[in-house]
Amino acid sequence: MSQAAADPTVGSATHCPYCALQCGMYVREGEITPREDIPANAGGLCQKGWTAAELLTSPERLTTPLLHGSPVSWDEALDYVAARIEAVRAGHGPDAVAVFGGGGLTNEKAYQLGKFARVALRTSQIDYNGRFCMSSAAAAVNRAFGMDRGLPFPITDVARADAVLFAGGNVAETMPPFVRHLTAMRSGGGRLVVVDPRLTPTAKMADLHLQVTPGTDLALALGLLHIAIADGYADLDYLAARTTGFEAVRTSVSAWWPERVERVTGVPVARMREAVRILGEAERAMVLTGRGAEQHAKGTDTVTAFVNLALTLGLPGRAGSGYGCVTGQGNGQGGREHGQKADQLPGYRKIDDPAARAHVAAVWGIDPADLPGPGRSAYELLDALGTPEGPKALLLFGSNPVVSAPRAGHVTRRLEALDLLVVSDFVLSETAAMADVVLPTTQWAEESGTMTNLEGRVLLRRQAAAPPPGARTDLEILRGLAERLGCGEKFPADPRTVFDELRRASAGGVADYSGITYERIAAETGVFWPCPETRGEPHPGTPRPFLDRFATPDGRARMVPVDHRPPAEDVDEEFPLYLTSGRVLAHYQSGAQTRRIRPLTQASPEVFVELHPDLAERLGVAPGDRVRVRSRRGAAEGVARVNASIRPDTLFMPFHWEGVNLLTNPALDPTSRMPEFKVCAAALERCEDGERVA
Ligand SMILES: Nc1nc2c(c(=O)[nH]1)N[C@H]1C(S)=C(S)[C@@H](COP(=O)(O)OP(=O)(O)OC[C@H]3O[C@@H](n4cnc5c(=O)[nH]c(N)nc54)[C@H](O)[C@@H]3O)O[C@H]1N2
Ligand SMILES: Nc1nc2c(c(=O)[nH]1)N[C@H]1C(S)=C(S)[C@@H](COP(=O)(O)OP(=O)(O)OC[C@H]3O[C@@H](n4cnc5c(=O)[nH]c(N)nc54)[C@H](O)[C@@H]3O)O[C@H]1N2
Ligand code: SF4
Ligand SMILES: [Mo]
Numbered sequence: 001m002s003q004a005a006a007d008p009t010v011g012s013a014t015h016c017p018y019c020a021l022q023c024g025m026y027v028r029e030g031e032i033t034p035r036e037d038i039p040a041n042a043g044g045l046c047q048k049g050w051t052a053a054e055l056l057t058s059p060e061r062l063t064t065p066l067l068h069g070s071p072v073s074w075d076e077a078l079d080y081v082a083a084r085i086e087a088v089r090a091g092h093g094p095d096a097v098a099v100f101g102g103g104g105l106t107n108e109k110a111y112q113l114g115k116f117a118r119v120a121l122r123t124s125q126i127d128y129n130g131r132f133c134m135s136s137a138a139a140a141v142n143r144a145f146g147m148d149r150g151l152p153f154p155i156t157d158v159a160r161a162d163a164v165l166f167a168g169g170n171v172a173e174t175m176p177p178f179v180r181h182l183t184a185m186r187s188g189g190g191r192l193v194v195v196d197p198r199l200t201p202t203a204k205m206a207d208l209h210l211q212v213t214p215g216t217d218l219a220l221a222l223g224l225l226h227i228a229i230a231d232g233y234a235d236l237d238y239l240a241a242r243t244t245g246f247e248a249v250r251t252s253v254s255a256w257w258p259e260r261v262e263r264v265t266g267v268p269v270a271r272m273r274e275a276v277r278i279l280g281e282a283e284r285a286m287v288l289t290g291r292g293a294e295q296h297a298k299g300t301d302t303v304t305a306f307v308n309l310a311l312t313l314g315l316p317g318r319a320g321s322g323y324g325c326v327t328g329q330g331n332g333q334g335g336r337e338h339g340q341k342a343d344q345l346p347g348y349r350k351i352d353d354p355a356a357r358a359h360v361a362a363v364w365g366i367d368p369a370d371l372p373g374p375g376r377s378a379y380e381l382l383d384a385l386g387t388p389e390g391p392k393a394l395l396l397f398g399s400n401p402v403v404s405a406p407r408a409g410h411v412t413r414r415l416e417a418l419d420l421l422v423v424s425d426f427v428l429s430e431t432a433a434m435a436d437v438v439l440p441t442t443q444w445a446e447e448s449g450t451m452t453n454l455e456g457r458v459l460l461r462r463q464a465a466a467p468p469p470g471a472r473t474d475l476e477i478l479r480g481l482a483e484r485l486g487c488g489e490k491f492p493a494d495p496r497t498v499f500d501e502l503r504r505a506s507a508g509g510v511a512d513y514s515g516i517t518y519e520r521i522a523a524e525t526g527v528f529w530p531c532p533e534t535r536g537e538p539h540p541g542t543p544r545p546f547l548d549r550f551a552t553p554d555g556r557a558r559m560v561p562v563d564h565r566p567p568a569e570d571v572d573e574e575f576p577l578y579l580t581s582g583r584v585l586a587h588y589q590s591g592a593q594t595r596r597i598r599p600l601t602q603a604s605p606e607v608f609v610e611l612h613p614d615l616a617e618r619l620g621v622a623p624g625d626r627v628r629v630r631s632r633r634g635a636a637e638g639v640a641r642v643n644a645s646i647r648p649d650t651l652f653m654p655f656h657w658e659g660v661n662l663l664t665n666p667a668l669d670p671t672s673r674m675p676e677f678k679v680c681a682a683a684l685e686r687c688e689d690g691e692r693v694a
Pocket of ligand 3: 016017020021022044045047048049050174175
């Protein structure tokens with residue numbers, strides 16, 4: 001066998017560039033076909049996956065570094081960045097340079113970015129877009145289970161469940177191949193309950209749809225728990241053996257009687273009872289949450305309430321049952337484990353834990369005292385940029401906050417106030433277009449590295465295509481900068497070398513990868529963490545981590561009482577409508593990638609505002625009219641999409657284009673620092689000229 005054939009990092013069998021399902025695919029000379037061997041997609045792909053190769057050869061691809069918009073050599077670009085970093089540091093100290101990462105980065109990149117911030121820059125100011133994604137669920141399950149593994153079971157368990165309650169997820173559009181697991185569940189007699197203010201394609205599949213008022217899932221979960229206890233579905237043996245805190249939770253939901261919950265949520269009592277019956281009578285049942293329930297200023301408590309419901313029914317840690325957060329970004333899971341988060345070190349360690357600091361500092365060859373402490377969370381970091389006390393320079397890898405951050409108009413002004421903005425990207429995103437320096441990087445199929453999918457399964461992305469001349473990998477970019485900052489030897493650019501270091505850094509941590517190797521992943525189509533290194537028989541990996549005990553000190557799940565509160569900004573006379581936001585099938589995130597792929601822009605060409613026919617009639621809006629939505633933060637326009645599947649008091653806009661985030665409320669969850677993307681108060685009017693655009 002030739003050297004190349006034996007190299008597990010090269011080959012056509014790889015994974016999709018986009019979401020956390022990380023569908024397996026073959027990439028052969030620009031042609032994509034699905035892999036059958038990866039259980040998450042088992043031969044399926046969505047439209048984004050099928051068309052992902054188009055961006056590899058797109059004319060919009062960046063292949064030359066840009067300095068103030070003009071092409072320059074790599075040396076010029078990197079010399080400039082390093083000199084400006086040194087100048088900012090000399091003037092304002094190390095925390096004046098900030099780093100922002102992304103949940104789409106491979107584990108190797110996320111790890112190296114966190115190390116680069118702490119070791120090369122010595123800054124505490126690093127956070128990433130995962131804060132906007134599943135941070136509330138992460139905070140809630142860390143509190144409850146002592147470990148944040150999005151799905152603590154293989155995705156194929158969903159197909160064997162007898163009931164699934166899914167709050168605020170629309171996988172029929174956000175992870176289409178996930179639907180096959182739900183369909184299999186239903187054809188086996190299982191029942192699906194979906195909680196969503198809209199009758200989405202996912203809700204249409206459901207046996208029961210709870211059309212909740214945006215921002216009231218917490219009350220709903222408390223109400224479901226109240227009914228579950230009242231109707232005798234609490235699993236008292238399980239609660240006694242595997243949990244602590246049930247009595248306090250029981251007391252806390254006693255005031256959430258069903259009629260009160262109906263008034264708050266808009267969900268009829270009979271439907272709540274039916275949902276509880278479906279879950280309570282199932283042998284194997286699951287409670288899942290998506291961003292709809294989580295992206296709120298009370299997201300952590302909302303997820304806690306759903307976790308309490310699952311625990312009361314005796315689900316988590318039982319084979320075939322459980323609670324799971326359906327993670328979103330390609331490496332949303334791994335990206336939150338290895339240190340690009342403000343408060344974290346690799347292996348899901350806490351940056352303020354002295355033992356964690358000592359372990360990681362030893363791997364990095366530095367004095368623990370030289371490791372910075374925790375920094376600002378994503379929105380707080382963006383909000384501080386260019387202010388007297390905030391960072392003056394920002395290095396950004398894998399995010400497009402001009403489009404995707406809450407209160408994006410304000411964030412854009414903060415970015416403008418920087419002395420230095422450096423963006424690594426392969427397209428000129430809206431944020432890259434503002435940068436002093438743009439560094440053209442390689443894309444998924446042109447490099448290798450590991451991704452940890454929504455199940456906690458560590459997968460290998462193989463290099464399946466040659467990068468265009470001129471582009472460099474993010475690891476090469478970080479090494480180039482580190483060399484210029486005098487510590488190049490600490491930043492290898494080879495992904496496997498970085499992974500081996502990550503394994504050591506994670507050893508003994510919650511997310512222990514030390515027993516995982518590229519060879520093993522390749523041979524086993526992925527390995528579930530935790531997977532510690534062993535002396536004898538290799539550790540098998542951990543598909544279902546909570547079967548025997550939870551990852552808390554006493555092994556029991558912690559039930560924490562929580563209470564409902566209204567959205568940070570409720571509707572009033574001036575702004576009488578709830579505005580929520582989310583995704584459509586054809587586009588990914590800020591749209592930086594998918595708005596450059598023709599079949600996708602044809603399928604979904606422009607921003608729209610979804611509203612109910614009754615509301616449309618009241619406001620004199622016809623389908624296809626151009627409408628303006630206003631909130632206390634700004635205004636945005638879109639094409640009216642009139643649709644009886646949405647609540648009459650609610651507007652929905654996708655965030656794949658600049659627009660809805662000019663309106664969103666950056667009120668933050670006190671624990672997770674998640675912004676309130678999913679609800680703010682808004683008003684809608686038809687644009688003056690009333691011009692029909694569709
Ligand atoms: N096509 C596509 N797929 C994607 C992505 C993408 O951008 N495009 N992104 C990936 C990423 S990073 C993520 S995080 C996932 C997200 O995946 P999902 O969580 O499925 O996606 P969203 O559309 O953000 O939100 C889901 C639903 O929440 C509903 N919702 C809004 N407000 C509320 C509320 O107050 N309560 C409840 N219960 N529901 C509410 C919306 O109507 C929407 O249908 O998708 C991943 N997959
Ligand atoms: N209103 C509203 N806003 C939201 C949400 C919502 O539901 N509603 N959802 C939030 C959620 S869940 C998320 S995850 C965020 C996502 O929003 P963003 O953080 O903006 O995510 P992307 O659009 O994926 O941005 C990734 C950028 O990095 C580039 N990129 C991709 N891969 C790499 C790589 O390997 N290296 C480098 N250097 N660049 C790369 C892409 O071209 C793109 O420009 O948006 C959040 N914003
Ligand atoms: S579901 Fe997600 S991972 Fe699968 S093909 Fe679509 S975007 Fe890619
Ligand atoms: Mo996300």
